[in-house]
Amino acid sequence: MATERLYYDDSYSTRFTATVVDSRDPLRVYLDRTAFYPNSGGQPADTGSLNASRVLDVIDESNRIAHLLDRPLESAEVTGEIDWRRRFDHMQQHSGQHLLSAVLAEVYGFATVSFHLGADVSTIDVEAKALDLREIEERVNLAVYENRPIAVSYQDDLDGGLRKAVEREGRLRIVTIRDLDRSACGGTHVRGTAEIGPITLLRTEKVRHTLRVEFLCGLRAIRRLRQNLDAASQQLAEQSERLAAIAKARQKAAVELAGYQGREAYQSAPRLRRTGAIDEEARAFAQAFTANPGAVFLQVCLDPPSFLLAVSPDSGIDAGALAKSLVAAAGGRGGGNRQMAQGGVPGRSALDSILATLSKQLNIEP
Numbered sequence: 001m002a003t004e005r006l007y008y009d010d011s012y013s014t015r016f017t018a019t020v021v022d023s024r025d026p027l028r029v030y031l032d033r034t035a036f037y038p039n040s041g042g043q044p045a046d047t048g049s050l051n052a053s054r055v056l057d058v059i060d061e062s063n064r065i066a067h068l069l070d071r072p073l074e075s076a077e078v079t080g081e082i083d084w085r086r087r088f089d090h091m092q093q094h095s096g097q098h099l100l101s102a103v104l105a106e107v108y109g110f111a112t113v114s115f116h117l118g119a120d121v122s123t124i125d126v127e128a129k130a131l132d133l134r135e136i137e138e139r140v141n142l143a144v145y146e147n148r149p150i151a152v153s154y155q156d157d158l159d160g161g162l163r164k165a166v167e168r169e170g171r172l173r174i175v176t177i178r179d180l181d182r183s184a185c186g187g188t189h190v191r192g193t194a195e196i197g198p199i200t201l202l203r204t205e206k207v208r209h210t211l212r213v214e215f216l217c218g219l220r221a222i223r224r225l226r227q228n229l230d231a232a233s234q235q236l237a238e239q240s241e242r243l244a245a246i247a248k249a250r251q252k253a254a255v256e257l258a259g260y261q262g263r264e265a266y267q268s269a270p271r272l273r274r275t276g277a278i279d280e281e282a283r284a285f286a287q288a289f290t291a292n293p294g295a296v297f298l299q300v301c302l303d304p305p306s307f308l309l310a311v312s313p314d315s316g317i318d319a320g321a322l323a324k325s326l327v328a329a330a331g332g333r334g335g336g337n338r339q340m341a342q343g344g345v346p347g348r349s350a351l352d353s354i355l356a357t358l359s360k361q362l363n364i365e366p
């Protein structure tokens with residue numbers, strides 16, 4: 001007796017009752033009817049339970065369906081329960097495949113020659129040399145939003161009108177996506193294209209004369225996107241950290257170098273005036289320069305108008321007091337200690353007049 005396939009007419013039914021018709025092998029049982037989808041047509045089998053037994057695998061023996069159990073049944077009357085999350089995920093991937101293959105055929109004229117629904121990704125093999133994944137992905141997702149009804153019907157004759165030719169004889173189960181696709185298929189599908197959810201095309205790979213397209217539908221697509229986003233931000237954070245460490249090391253080296261240059265510059269002249277930004281490097285240079293006897297160092301920055309004055313302890317000059325009095329008179333701000341001071345003034349003319357005074361007092365020429 002052939003097993004009645006309840007999933008043919010209602011892929012949303014997850015609970016059913018049935019009678020055991022063959023359990024000669026107690027771990028391989030046959031029922032008069034079942035809602036369990038067997039491994040076939042590229043779609044993996046359902047899992048779930050028959051009474052207290054776990055259904056580990058479901059095998060299509062063409063006429064009958066075998067349920068492989070983890071332990072024997074204790075009754076001939078059973079209640080079956082399908083793992084709905086797994087089933088619905090398969091319905092999404094499988095219906096998504098119909099839609100993707102239909103778009104590839106309708107819009108591009110590319111035939112799909114095979115389908116595999118994997119635990120991780122699904123694939124179709126397409127008779128094409130190259131595919132624009134970005135464009136196809138947009139088109140197929142637009143077809144999702146159109147929420148075209150997906151319906152099952154039966155016909156006895158091969159009247160054509162099917163996307164893919166069928167060689168099988170007898171009554172055919174036809175799955176129709178309204179105004180888009182008619183395919184002979186025994187799988188489980190969602191009611192309308194919107195239930196497929198987002199479809200994302202991951203990559204293609206040449207397989208013999210076809211192009212294998214990896215894709216994900218529904219929650220699988222969302223989860224992959226989340227995974228990729230998390231990985232990308234993690235990577236970005238690590239790179240930022242590395243960059244910050246490099247910048248810090250570079251800055252440390254620059255300050256050290258400025259120190260060497262300061263000591264060396266003193267060898268050519270004990271009094272020096274130069275132009276440049278007043279920063280950590282300038283201060284390291286000034287410190288090294290004025291670690292020598294009788295040294296006077298003045299660094300001038302034009303923008304913003306400011307200066308750095310450094311002197312050696314034996315110079316007899318109080319850099320802080322001098323800078324403070326000069327900037328106060330020019331309406332600026334500044335100060336420091338006896339050896340090093342800096343100041344800023346509101347404009348270039350104020351800076352010029354301070355520099356003129358300093359050059360004269362310190363006997364330091366540009």
Ligand SMILES: [Zn+2]
Pocket residue numbers: 094098175185186187188189
């Ligand atoms: Zn199908």
